[in-house]
Amino acid sequence: MGERDTQKEKFQKKVRLFTVLMDDISKEIEVICEENKEDEYKDSLIEMIQALDRSQQTVRRAYNLFFSKAFAKN
Numbered sequence: 382m383g384e385r386d387t388q389k390e391k392f393q394k395k396v397r398l399f400t401v402l403m404d405d406i407s408k409e410i411e412v413i414c415e416e417n418k419e420d421e422y423k424d425s426l427i428e429m430i431q432a433l434d435r436s437q438q439t440v441r442r443a444y445n446l447f448f449s450k451a452f453a454k455n
Contacts, residue, residue, distance in 0.1 A: 406429065413422050 410426070413419060413426075419426065
């Protein structure tokens with residue numbers, strides 16, 4: 382059980398880190414756009430958008446799996 386708690390704690394820390402990073406990145410993107418520097422950051426922005434797309438697809442699959450299991454239990 383201790384190993385599972387460790388896995389859960391690691392996951393929770395990663396989620397918190399992800400949330401903080403997304404908040405920070407969002408603020409930086411606002412500044413980049415306000416300063417009209419999108420071209421300067423184009424490669425990084427594209428890389429981030431692609432990573433977000435992959436993450437969103439993974440989260441969507443996990444979400445659907447979770448609800449299909451929850452629905453099957455009821």
